[in-house]
Amino acid sequence: MSSIDNSMHAKSLWSEGFSRLKKNKASMVSLSIIIIVCLIALFARQLAPYSFETQNMDHILAPPGGDYLLGTDSLGRDMLSRIIFGSRMSMAVGIITAILSLIFGALYGAISGWVGGTLDAYMMRFIDILYAIPSLVLLIIVKVIFDSLDLFDNPELKALTGILLALSIVGWVTLARMVRGQVLQIREMVYVEAAQAMGARGWWIVAKHIFPNILGPIIVLLTFQIPSNILYESILSFIGLGLQPPFSSWGVLASDGWRSLRTYPHLIISPSIILSVVILSFNLFGDGLRDAFDPKMKK
Amino acid sequence: MFKLFKDANQRQWIQWVIKFTGWSSFLILISSVVMSFIGYVVSPQLIIANIVFSIAFFITYTFQQHMTVYVIKRVFGAFITLLVIATITFTLLRLLPGGPFDQDKALPPEVIANIEAKYHLDKPVLVQYWHYLSGIAQGDLGDSYKYIGRSVTDIISETLPNTLQLGIYALLICYLFGIPAGVFAASKHNSWADNTIMTIAISGVTLPSFLVAAILILIFSVQLNWLPPALWDGPEYYIMPMLVLGIRPAAIIARLTRASVLEVINSDYIRTARSKGLPERVILFKHVLKNSLIPVLTFSGPLVSGVLTGSFITELIFAVPGMGKHLIQSVTNRDYPLILGLTLLFSAVLVLTNLLVDLLYSFFDPRIKLS
Numbered sequence: 001m002s003s004i005d006n007s008m009h010a011k012s013l014w015s016e017g018f019s020r021l022k023k024n025k026a027s028m029v030s031l032s033i034i035i036i037v038c039l040i041a042l043f044a045r046q047l048a049p050y051s052f053e054t055q056n057m058d059h060i061l062a063p064p065g066g067d068y069l070l071g072t073d074s075l076g077r078d079m080l081s082r083i084i085f086g087s088r089m090s091m092a093v094g095i096i097t098a099i100l101s102l103i104f105g106a107l108y109g110a111i112s113g114w115v116g117g118t119l120d121a122y123m124m125r126f127i128d129i130l131y132a133i134p135s136l137v138l139l140i141i142v143k144v145i146f147d148s149l150d151l152f153d154n155p156e157l158k159a160l161t162g163i164l165l166a167l168s169i170v171g172w173v174t175l176a177r178m179v180r181g182q183v184l185q186i187r188e189m190v191y192v193e194a195a196q197a198m199g200a201r202g203w204w205i206v207a208k209h210i211f212p213n214i215l216g217p218i219i220v221l222l223t224f225q226i227p228s229n230i231l232y233e234s235i236l237s238f239i240g241l242g243l244q245p246p247f248s249s250w251g252v253l254a255s256d257g258w259r260s261l262r263t264y265p266h267l268i269i270s271p272s273i274i275l276s277v278v279i280l281s282f283n284l285f286g287d288g289l290r291d292a293f294d295p296k297m298k299k
Numbered sequence: 300m301f302k303l304f305k306d307a308n309q310r311q312w313i314q315w316v317i318k319f320t321g322w323s324s325f326l327i328l329i330s331s332v333v334m335s336f337i338g339y340v341v342s343p344q345l346i347i348a349n350i351v352f353s354i355a356f357f358i359t360y361t362f363q364q365h366m367t368v369y370v371i372k373r374v375f376g377a378f379i380t381l382l383v384i385a386t387i388t389f390t391l392l393r394l395l396p397g398g399p400f401d402q403d404k405a406l407p408p409e410v411i412a413n414i415e416a417k418y419h420l421d422k423p424v425l426v427q428y429w430h431y432l433s434g435i436a437q438g439d440l441g442d443s444y445k446y447i448g449r450s451v452t453d454i455i456s457e458t459l460p461n462t463l464q465l466g467i468y469a470l471l472i473c474y475l476f477g478i479p480a481g482v483f484a485a486s487k488h489n490s491w492a493d494n495t496i497m498t499i500a501i502s503g504v505t506l507p508s509f510l511v512a513a514i515l516i517l518i519f520s521v522q523l524n525w526l527p528p529a530l531w532d533g534p535e536y537y538i539m540p541m542l543v544l545g546i547r548p549a550a551i552i553a554r555l556t557r558a559s560v561l562e563v564i565n566s567d568y569i570r571t572a573r574s575k576g577l578p579e580r581v582i583l584f585k586h587v588l589k590n591s592l593i594p595v596l597t598f599s600g601p602l603v604s605g606v607l608t609g610s611f612i613t614e615l616i617f618a619v620p621g622m623g624k625h626l627i628q629s630v631t632n633r634d635y636p637l638i639l640g641l642t643l644l645f646s647a648v649l650v651l652t653n654l655l656v657d658l659l660y661s662f663f664d665p666r667i668k669l670s
Contacts, residue, residue: 134645148396279505
């Protein structure tokens with residue numbers, strides 16, 4: 001029998017963070033919503049009652065209920081199936097874009113912050129300039145350019161390329177700035193100095209000492225990047241520059257519904273509820289993550 | 300000349316000039332916003348007077364704080380930024396597939412050759428670039444390709460007032476509602492009021508603007524028939540667009556204010572004020588608010604950028620005759636001069652706002668020294 005109290009065991013920063021996160025009810029509910037939606041997106045083919053492109057001309061604009069749980073659209077396509085398949089596109093846009101912009105932004109920010117000096121000044125100058133271009137203009141132009149390139153054969157990926165790349169190009173800037181700030185802060189720490197004194201090389205220090213320490217803030221930022229990408233995608237769809245039919249995302253569905261707002265409100269209600277709930281969940285989960293892993297909030 | 304100002308900067312009169320010009324430009328701005336909202340047309344003289352006052356304010360303040368070199372550097376940097384943005388946008392536009400005069404029915408080659416000669420499109424890209432830059436230097440943004448016979452400057456001067464109006468109203472909403480909501484939530488930290496306000500705020504951040512618009516239109520235009528669902532013709536037309544545009548920044552500001560007030564409330568000097576036995580109200584308004592609003596002010600730069608981007612969508616939703624519609628359509632139309640002109644204008648607004656916010660930042664927080 002050990003006489004040491006279990007609660008006295010040393011906890012790593014991560015496990016302590018996780019235990020704090022588990023206590024946050026809103027975040028845990030949000031996390032489960034996110035996981036459910038991800039599963040729905042993965043198993044869309046098995047879950048959807050109909051195909052997303054089958055048109056049923058006998059049931060055009062059917063109201064919710066009966067055979068079609070959420071009604072049908074103006075081409076007689078089942079709304080529920082379109083929303084389920086739409087989750088594939090929306091989540092793909094949110095997550096892939098966040099990862100793409102993270103890879104580029106983190107590399108850029110880390111180089112800028114670690115090398116410092118003139119290079120840092122020029123790299124940050126470039127970011128300032130990108131910040132001054134209205135993001136929507138950049139988004140639209142870049143998307144139209146990338147849409148004209150044929151990079152993939154898979155029809156789903158092909159429809160997504162323009163949006164993915166355009167959103168990543170707009171999104172990496174924020175991440176680069178944040179990563180640079182973190183690197184600048186951590187390279188002044190004593191343990192980095194100690195590693196240098198022991199003769200560690202630059203890339204070793206970045207990979208072994210700096211990266212693990214900025215991982216927390218990066219993950220938090222990533223969680224906030226995903227909903228903002230989903231939001232931007234819906235805005236692009238709204239101005240008519242979203243996915244090409246027959247593919248649909250929640251944004252495409254909601255903006256289609258917008259056109260018949262007065263006559264068939266069910267077309268906008270269901271996609272917008274799921275869109276808002278998912279965006280809200282990501283934001284609440286991000287808040288919880290930040291509270292749990294930000295050392296400043298530690299009590 | 301600098302010497303003269305250096306000696307003068309501690310004198311009373313220069314303080315008076317700063318106070319007078321600052322307050323008058325602020326008051327004129329507020330009153331003209333209110334006037335334009337009620338439906339009066341704000342006269343150009345008033346706008347010019349306000350610009351003169353604010354320029355006078357910033358110049359005297361710059362001299363007084365010995366920031367002349369800094370400001371000149373920043374203004375120079377702003378021009379470089381705009382030049383680079385013009386170059387980036389120009390290059391991107393030439394990468395766009397399709398040309399401005401592609402139509403379903405192909406035009407005869409002679410006609411295309413004529414059109415291209417008129418707009419210098421037959422020349423090498425570098426020559427076109429040079430033409431464009433020298434045009435800007437002379438204040439000429441070129442002619443629109445799609446709106447035949449109208450220059451980009453015409454289109455901008457027609458639509459800019461509406462966009463500005465919408466943007467300023469939205470900013471006003473965002474400060475008028477966001478800051479008090481944030482302060483109130485923080486002062487009632489962890490109570491039901493705090494939770495309610497923050498839930499509303501986070502929903503405001505997450506909802507896409509066209510959904511907010513859909514909800515408002517369904518309630519106020521379709522059901523109650525109180526407000527018109529589109530166009531830009533008077534106070535009743537302004538309400539929904541400014542709400543739709545303002546709700547997201549207001550929510551962000553509320554969250555920011557709350558966080559910043561909470562941070563200040565836990566600081567040492569607030570504990571001192573409490574131990575002196577000052578009433579909570581005095582502590583909140585006299586001690587906490589002043590310091591906690593500084594981060595909110597710094598956020599004004601990104602805020603203006605967000606409101607500008609949002610205004611494109613809001614204008615599209617409510618058919619507001621502003622620049623947003625042109626901006627989106629001009630890309631689809633490949634109307635190169637119009638895209639370039641609008642992008643440059645927006646970027647100039649952003650760059651200028653950031654400079655002004657930085658100056659104001661040092662004005663409100665004297666601990667910050669810009670150099």
